[in-house]
Amino acid sequence: MRVKSTWHKTQVKTIDDIAGALAFNAWRITKNQLTDLINEAYVIEKEQVFNVIQEYLCYLVQCVDRLTFDILDAKKRQELIIALAKQSADYYHENKGERIGPGDHWQEFIQTYNSRSQDYSDYAFQDGEPNYLFMRYFGEKIQQAMTAVDDKWIIQQMVEIQAPKAFKSIQKSVNDLVAVKQIISKEEKVAQKKNKVPRSKRESTRQDIAYNNKSSSDHIV
Secondary structure (H helix, E strand, C coil): CCCCCCCCCCCEEEHHHHHHHHHHHHHHHHHHHHHHHHHCCCCCCHHHHHHHHHHHHHHHHHHHHHHCCCCCCHHHHHHHHHHHHHHHHHHHHHHHHHHCCCCCHHHHHHHHHHHHHHHHCCCCEECCEECHHHHHHHHHHHHHHCCHHHHHHHHHHHHHHHHHHHHHHHHHHHHHHCCCCEEECHHHHHHHHHHCCCHHHCCCCCCCCCCCCCCCCCCCC
């Protein structure tokens, strides 16, 4: 699956377009972070992998929520976060189903997300970044998801290295993806398509053409 991480600034994109690209990038960031932890010799058992993944995705969605606070109006921001959480749940469900087996993994993720969303509301961003308590909460959830042998060090690893690195990655993604001419809802896009004048019905903008018929079909016999 190929998803663009940036668009031309003259383009018009929907909330769903942006949510889809952010969900893909959040999944990619999470996979890279898992590789980092394994390379640092942290032990993540097979049954623990998806617990770690869902904590990462919840953290990243919360970061997007804060990052878009001053960019989107309240309605569009809410639509974006809901769409992003649902599409993240899609990735989680599909991949866990393939690796672990069938189950209602989508609903499992949504329940965890709703719980984490409420908890993260108690923590703040400072100078445009998650503060210590925000990242420590994330680190504690990762600690609970991982094997006990790594309990002693994982929170420090998360707060000092992994959480800031993941944030910088999703921050770049947000900055790239929202830097377009206009962000519209799906409903607005549908309305624009309905009101769009077909190319064959548009008046010519060329001054050197004498033929003035407004329709390309009115001279066909």
